[in-house]
Amino acid sequence: MGSYAATTLLFAAALLHLSSAHVRLTFPPARTPNYDFLDNVRTGGPCGVPDAGESDPVTTLVVGSSLNVSYHLAYPHRGGIRINILDSNGTIVHALLGLDSWRLEDDSTAFRQEVTLPDGFVCDRCVLQLMRQAAEWSATGGYIFWSCADISIQNSMIL
Numbered sequence: 001m002g003s004y005a006a007t008t009l010l011f012a013a014a015l016l017h018l019s020s021a022h023v024r025l026t027f028p029p030a031r032t033p034n035y036d037f038l039d040n041v042r043t044g045g046p047c048g049v050p051d052a053g054e055s056d057p058v059t060t061l062v063v064g065s066s067l068n069v070s071y072h073l074a075y076p077h078r079g080g081i082r083i084n085i086l087d088s089n090g091t092i093v094h095a096l097l098g099l100d101s102w103r104l105e106d107d108s109t110a111f112r113q114e115v116t117l118p119d120g121f122v123c124d125r126c127v128l129q130l131m132r133q134a135a136e137w138s139a140t141g142g143y144i145f146w147s148c149a150d151i152s153i154q155n156s157m158i159l
């Protein structure tokens with residue numbers, strides 16, 4: 001194959017990748033539309049898509065409990081993840097894995113992270129935000145995909 005054809009093929013592969021292969025929360029389930037290509041270059045933070053209100057699935061979690069946050073990862077980008085709890089206005093209220101580093105940087109195919117919800121923090125409607133770096137697309141690691149789930153954190157599962 002000539003280098004022109006090879007370059008064209010590479011470019012096509014990159015385009016295909018851009019439009020199809022990134023990250024989406026599966027538990028708690030992502031807000032709809034649950035696209036897997038929402039990033040900090042082409043979409044607005046903190047979630048890439050707005051809160052759709054009543055039509056969004058809301059997952060109820062128990063205060064202080066541990067859960068496996070799971071996500072579909074269509075391509076093993078370099079870099080790590082962060083998981084944050086946001087209030088209904090999109091402000092970070094708890095950085096569950098810390099705010100100043102990235103987790104799972106050494107495991108690019110990981111699709112699950114156990115987290116423990118903060119003691120005493122309840123909300124009727126808040127947001128679990130997953131951020132996933134695509135570090136090969138930015139020298140500073142600042143290219144990230146995000147996916148959000150609408151959640152409620154209650155003292156017990158019985159409402």
Ligand SMILES: *[C@@H]1O[C@H](CO)[C@@H](O)[C@H](O)[C@H]1NC(C)=O
Nearest residue numbers: 065066067068112113114115
């Ligand atoms: C998370 O998943 C791992 C692997 O399956 C399991 O060992 C662990 O108990 C799970 N944690 C919770 C809180 O369910």
Ligand SMILES: *[C@@H]1O[C@H](CO)[C@@H](O)[C@H](O)[C@H]1NC(C)=O
Nearest residue numbers: 086087088089090091125126
């Ligand atoms: C969100 O913003 C509105 C308007 O500024 C404010 O009234 C409300 O208290 C805020 N909610 C939270 C959870 O901070």
Ligand SMILES: [Cu+2]
Nearest residue numbers: 017021022075
């Ligand atoms: Cu991707």
